[in-house]
Amino acid sequence: MTKEKKITLAEGAGGEKMIEFIRRFILQNLETPSGEIPLGMLDDSAVIDGIVFTTDSYVVKPLFFPGGDVGSLAVSGTINDLSVMGSLPIALSCSLIISDGFSLDDLDKILGSMRDYSKRAKVPIVTGDTKVVEKAALDGLFINTSGIGRRSPYLDANIKAIRKRRKYEYNWPNDSAVASGDKIIVSGTVGDHGVALLSFREGYGFETKIKSDAQPLNQMIEKALKIGGITAMKDPTRGGVANALNEWAEKSKVGIVIDEDHIPFNEAVISACEMLGIDPLEIGNEGKALIAVVPELADDVLKALKATEEGRSAAIIGEANSEYRGVAMRTSVGGTRIVEPPVGDPVPRIC
Amino acid sequence: MTKEKKITLAEGAGGEKMIEFIRRFILQNLETPSGEIPLGMLDDSAVIDGIVFTTDSYVVKPLFFPGGDVGSLAVSGTINDLSVMGSLPIALSCSLIISDGFSLDDLDKILGSMRDYSKRAKVPIVTGDTKVVEKAALDGLFINTSGIGRRSPYLDANIKAIRKRRKYEYNWPNDSAVASGDKIIVSGTVGDHGVALLSFREGYGFETKIKSDAQPLNQMIEKALKIGGITAMKDPTRGGVANALNEWAEKSKVGIVIDEDHIPFNEAVISACEMLGIDPLEIGNEGKALIAVVPELADDVLKALKATEEGRSAAIIGEANSEYRGVAMRTSVGGTRIVEPPVGDPVPRIC
Numbered sequence: 001m002t003k004e005k006k007i008t009l010a011e012g013a014g015g016e017k018m019i020e021f022i023r024r025f026i027l028q029n030l031e032t033p034s035g036e037i038p039l040g041m042l043d044d045s046a047v048i049d050g051i052v053f054t055t056d057s058y059v060v061k062p063l064f065f066p067g068g069d070v071g072s073l074a075v076s077g078t079i080n081d082l083s084v085m086g087s088l089p090i091a092l093s094c095s096l097i098i099s100d101g102f103s104l105d106d107l108d109k110i111l112g113s114m115r116d117y118s119k120r121a122k123v124p125i126v127t128g129d130t131k132v133v134e135k136a137a138l139d140g141l142f143i144n145t146s147g148i149g150r151r152s153p154y155l156d157a158n159i160k161a162i163r164k165r166r167k168y169e170y171n172w173p174n175d176s177a178v179a180s181g182d183k184i185i186v187s188g189t190v191g192d193h194g195v196a197l198l199s200f201r202e203g204y205g206f207e208t209k210i211k212s213d214a215q216p217l218n219q220m221i222e223k224a225l226k227i228g229g230i231t232a233m234k235d236p237t238r239g240g241v242a243n244a245l246n247e248w249a250e251k252s253k254v255g256i257v258i259d260e261d262h263i264p265f266n267e268a269v270i271s272a273c274e275m276l277g278i279d280p281l282e283i284g285n286e287g288k289a290l291i292a293v294v295p296e297l298a299d300d301v302l303k304a305l306k307a308t309e310e311g312r313s314a315a316i317i318g319e320a321n322s323e324y325r326g327v328a329m330r331t332s333v334g335g336t337r338i339v340e341p342p343v344g345d346p347v348p349r350i351c
Numbered sequence: 352m353t354k355e356k357k358i359t360l361a362e363g364a365g366g367e368k369m370i371e372f373i374r375r376f377i378l379q380n381l382e383t384p385s386g387e388i389p390l391g392m393l394d395d396s397a398v399i400d401g402i403v404f405t406t407d408s409y410v411v412k413p414l415f416f417p418g419g420d421v422g423s424l425a426v427s428g429t430i431n432d433l434s435v436m437g438s439l440p441i442a443l444s445c446s447l448i449i450s451d452g453f454s455l456d457d458l459d460k461i462l463g464s465m466r467d468y469s470k471r472a473k474v475p476i477v478t479g480d481t482k483v484v485e486k487a488a489l490d491g492l493f494i495n496t497s498g499i500g501r502r503s504p505y506l507d508a509n510i511k512a513i514r515k516r517r518k519y520e521y522n523w524p525n526d527s528a529v530a531s532g533d534k535i536i537v538s539g540t541v542g543d544h545g546v547a548l549l550s551f552r553e554g555y556g557f558e559t560k561i562k563s564d565a566q567p568l569n570q571m572i573e574k575a576l577k578i579g580g581i582t583a584m585k586d587p588t589r590g591g592v593a594n595a596l597n598e599w600a601e602k603s604k605v606g607i608v609i610d611e612d613h614i615p616f617n618e619a620v621i622s623a624c625e626m627l628g629i630d631p632l633e634i635g636n637e638g639k640a641l642i643a644v645v646p647e648l649a650d651d652v653l654k655a656l657k658a659t660e661e662g663r664s665a666a667i668i669g670e671a672n673s674e675y676r677g678v679a680m681r682t683s684v685g686g687t688r689i690v691e692p693p694v695g696d697p698v699p700r701i702c
Binding site (some may be wrong): 004005013025039045046090096100103108115127132138142144 | 377481489
């Protein structure tokens with residue numbers, strides 16, 4: 001008798017185990033290569049027939065947290081997945097799975113957040129579905145938001161600006177398109193969402209100083225694309241900056257070196273991570289983008305980002321190079337350490 | 352102190368209570384009228400910027416049942432929601448929420464079904480998401496599939512064929528577009544999915560004779576649209592044919608009369624419903640479409656449907672008229688009874 005194989009929390013945590021699981025189970029079963037950016041590229045969104053398409057289910061716990069709730073998170077996260085592909089988000093769907101007995105006041109608050117964030121981002125919610133199941137089957141509420149977008153009007157000029165400076169074989173920014181020399185920008189402070197969630201959930205007390213950064217980035221990204229030269233974008237959610245940069249390094253077959261001193265952090269996030277023994281680079285963000293840019297235009301893109309509310313703390317944190325593979329960090333004390341992709345997620349159910 | 356208001360299973364059951372809930376909570380919060388077929392029309396899919404967009408979460412219990420599983424259901428249901436709008440489905444998303452410890456063999460079977468049904472329907476799955484949560488939060492697995500489609504190449508000619516015969520102010524078939532005189536077709540036997548689920552779940556024993564009808568209808572619908580004259584289409588899922596026809600009657604401001612003798616039923620479904628005291632018209636279907644057609648073209652559309660595997664039992668079951676409102680049925684024994692929209696769902700968690 002063989003033991004039945006079972007899924008574990010690590011397979012859903014956004015790290016290396018999840019990638020293994022996706023290759024073994026999801027791609028093997030589902031992939032029928034379709035579209036310009038197909039499923040197998042494992043990018044933030046797919047592109048098929050000119051439509052950018054993405055989906056995410058939100059199982060965050062608790063549903064309300066400092067700086068947001070599952071509704072604001074669901075709207076922001078899906079808009080951001082569309083935006084980092086270089087698309088203009090057109091519309092979202094909202095599918096609710098709710099347990100019997102769930103508070104209608106809480107539901108009103110969550111839907112109100114979805115409305116507010118969708119209005120602020122100017123991306124309407126156009127279709128939906130609601131299921132109610134027994135409490136034994138589900139404790140609380142899950143939201144799925146899917147989203148559709150169209151190619152940004154600035155994307156052709158953005159790519160032309162890259163091609164003036166180097167070879168670029170892609171039609172969309174994507175995880176496989178980073179090349180040696182590209183500067184790496186992060187659009188703001190790192191680690192806020194995951195640490196805010198963890199601290200609030202466990203009652204560590206940092207939550208008075210740390211709020212989730214969940215916010216839609218479509219308008220900020222539009223301004224950056226207008227400058228041009230952006231080769232790849234990614235929102236570092238589950239698995240954090242460490243996971244996102246490792247995905248770029250692996251798919252683009254480059255090395256990435258970042259400088260610890262240049263990464264913007266909230267001081268309270270650093271204190272909390274030190275106390276809890278967590279690496280802030282492995283913590284999920286929900287309102288930040290990593291942006292790779294050809295070096296000649298990096299300062300201009302940075303300036304455009306810093307002129308926006310969402311990107312005011314943006315910084316160039318490193319660059320890609322062809323000397324080696326993987327991700328390394330020059331530390332504040334003068335050494336260099338490898339930044340590994342997290343195996344699992346130090347903070348489960350943050351999104 | 353006021354008692355906190357809570358959601359109940361009835362609000363998710365697809366009947367009148369659900370419509371009330373959607374108007375009070377969902378539309379009040381989320382609606383920002385957008386697109387040609389906006390959220391507020393509560394149709395099977397939205398249409399925005401030329402893209403047909405829909406979403407559904409599948410919480411069926413059990414996950415495997417006679418005639419299918421949650422995977423084949425999720426692919427079929429979302430393709431059907433796109434198809435009944437008169438669109439060609441282009442792509443699906445697949446978002447999984449799985450509980451810790453879920454069998455990887457079962458997951459493989461479910462994903463295998465999704466692959467098979469998606470290949471058969473020629474609609475690829477292009478993007479996805481996977482979350483794993485603790486067993487205390489979720490018992491089993493939920494799937495959300497969203498889908499996108501483009502206007503069918505036959506839709507313009509279909510609408511032209513209507514306009515040759517009567518006024519038609521819409522650009523897409525929709526729930527508000529049925530008019531007096533339209534014939535009502537159902538594409539096959541009624542009640543199979545819900546009764547198969549219920550019987551299998553409760554061990555009534557009818558499941559040896561009744562299988563779920565879950566199947567993608569896009570190719571069948573394409574052939575019907577090619578004939579022309581189709582004014583509205585709808586897949587009678589939660590709340591069944593009774594709910595779907597009442598939605599048409601209410602939104603289109605017409606009466607609908609159907610003939611019991613003309614409705615195709617599997618005999619075993621009738622026996623099961625009689626024994627269980629359930630109205631087969633209130634039971635969900637997952638591989639059937641209701642189609643309203645201008646009378647002059649109804650026989651031709653019926654013939655085209657009957658020439659397909661999915662539509663071989665199709666029948667004209669009634670017509671719309673302006674003499675009264677609501678839905679009525681001429682019964683086999685010679686009387687007429689009102690077909691009310693179900694308040695809740697007699698069979699919960701069938702999709």
